[in-house]
Amino acid sequence: MPTPEIPTGERRSWMPYDDYPDLIWEYTHLNEPELTAKFEELAHWGSDKDTAYATIQPCVNPHEGSQDRHIIQSWDIDGREWRFRAVFDGHGGHETVDYTLQHLPVFLLERLADAVGAKPQWTGHDISKVLQEGIVAFDDGIGQAFLDLFPGDSIRDLSEDEVKAIVNAPENVHKALRCMRGTTVLISLVDPSKKNLWVASLGDCTAILGTKTPSGAWSAQTLSYNHNGQNQAESSRVTLEHAGEEGCMQDDRVLGAIAVTRAIGDFVFKHPAIYTQRGLLNVEVGFRTQRKVEDLLPRVLTPPYVSNIPQISHIPLSTSSNPSALLMYSDGLGDLYEDEFREVMKAPGFWPALMGKILDAPSSGSRGSENNAAMRFVRLGIGADDAVGVSRSLTTEYWGRWMDDTTVLVVRL
Template sequence: MVYNMVNLQAATSTENLRALEEVKDFYTTDLGRGGKERWTYHMLPEAALDVELHRMSNATSSTSVDSVTFQPCAAYAELNQDRYSIEEWELPGGVWQFTAIYDGHCGHDTVNYVHKRLPSMVRTSLQALLQSAPTTSPKPELVSEVLRNAVRRLDQSIRSDLLNFLPHDHLTKMSDVQLNRHVSLHDSEWNTISARCTQGSTVLLALSDPLKKNVWILNLGDSIAVLGSRPLSGQWSATIINSIHNCSNPSESMRIQQEHPSEQACVCDNRVLGYLAPTRALGDTWLKVPSVYTRRAFAPHLQDWLPSRQVAQYASRILTPPYISNLPEVYHHSLDVPQRELFLILSSDGLQDLYDNHDTQLSDQEMADHWVGLVGRYMHSTTDIGSMKSNLALRLLRDAVGGDDIELVSRNLTLEMEDKWMDDITILVQRFQ
């Protein structure tokens, strides 16, 4: 037998020292999970933390809105599924401000569709309302209806595309051969439709009028809006604007159970049908239509992230759809800008999740008080330097990923792990001036 020999020179002492220098700031963690598995992270100096956080969160600031969107896991399958909008619309009566967060789940197709379509749908409907109204200050309930209808129409368009492509009565009569032929003949169209129907997105948006006398908040899902307010001489107070649409909210869980009496599996494991945490969302059409669509049409697409056994299990629980609601809640607030300082925090649920993982558990109100206190403290700061200067959303994100704990912030920024260990986080802070 012949062996190939490779001769390697021993590393020099200089090379050894260089190698040690390169790894001296690397540490490992088990993420509190126990067991033998460890993941590596890089301890960054304080001077580099804010710069890196600014870069990774795509932090931006406009005249009145600061934004960040953050997901440290860089694996393609785990890329950030949050999207957001910051728009100003020149309409009759002046400039309206539109801001929104869309928190996608199970893929990027539906959230991209919502991000692209919803702002223009709201703007078109609002413009029509303003042009038809006798004044440029329409009744608040009419604006609320514009927002509510736009969201529902967008969700119905996803469902209509499905039903036009594959009507229910046709599907029930088709053989497997006929169904496969129909899908293969229109492969591209079906891939688009099925992706939007098996993925979903929540929506949290704010709309304010030109004089900043009114703000409307629409919520469909489990993101959160918090209004910070204080008199010109006084303390900051925090008001949670919206209810949270997930199964941890007893009223949402009860609503679903009342809509589906005698179906024990409609809410189980604190999820709708044991599958989805949000109780209201755009898309997720497979949970809004008869189960024959899941069993015969959607199964291959669901199997991208669900084993076939689980797909069959969830399909068997779809008895009286829909289970996920597309009915948003809209809240109107009158603003008294000349007499009060005001700002609005919009965030996807990933921000709340980070605080839930802290050693000290906070109630929703305590969390809101903390956020408003922190943002209020820096609203007029003259000591901010570098990348943190003036971006209030970035300040809030830094606090959430570890604050002054350099080791925790470093770990959250640099952990080398293929799987997503942190939910997507998007924060918008809007100042009313």
């Protein structure tokens, strides 16, 4: 006999971790159409020009609001359109990711306009250089704005009360907070001819280029790699740059504390320790993990430990009529897929097959989320058609996060 359907609205319990049998969470079971309605209610989703977007954090605690951000812009430079898309995954707080969202695109646009204006016959390398140097300069500016509060070595000589007055002054506190928080960066840029794509990455967001072949199958090319301690190349780089410092990488984390090895902000890992010890630790708003910051400071010997140099990829785009799309996502989607498809993801055909399944899906003729490619990628990660799995993902009653912030952009090229 078929298993009877669980009634919509029934409260049920589940054990999220096998290793913790005493940890039981409650959730509300939903069936269709209530399930999709709840998904669409909790997500921020839609489309803008050629780009479908979706972002979700189902935890209703206002203090656990999503720190993911994204932006979709068209840049007019000398009457020609450049397409700019970006995903930012903040951590530690909202200040750095919000500042980056507001100011980094403008910062890069100005530099790109100057470069294109000075050299109309630009090369792919020229644009890569604009992106790389622009991101580095932007982050350096965040750090320097805080250092400038203490000219020379004055932070060593000021009293505790004097330092507190400086860092908590209304005109200064946000300069400090932007150094205390951080964000990853994933940028895509397409030139006016639509023949060139650039991807810039800091941190652990991911960009995958999908192209439909003449046979109808899709190919998939990953254009970024994770800048975190689980990436052996990144871990080795940090260790090599800080030779002899046993504590520079611990438990796949920089100084045993932060997962990403490249980011905007996070100046605890970039400035000499005294600026954190005497400066940032005296900011009244504080760190979310104040004690952890205090504990890691003795290991801050030869900063910077977290890099602001992005990985840049330049990809010539095909001029054929074959469809192509760029998938951009924060690591929240990667975590969901690791849980759902841990073994399957290791197969070389995973992403091509998934791109085909999502991007070739026929339109239902409605305006619902089933016609939004970004939402389809997210829905697959939280359980697809499994009503129990999706209900748990969306309605668990817990005051903390049970799911990472997740953002997806699908850019039709």
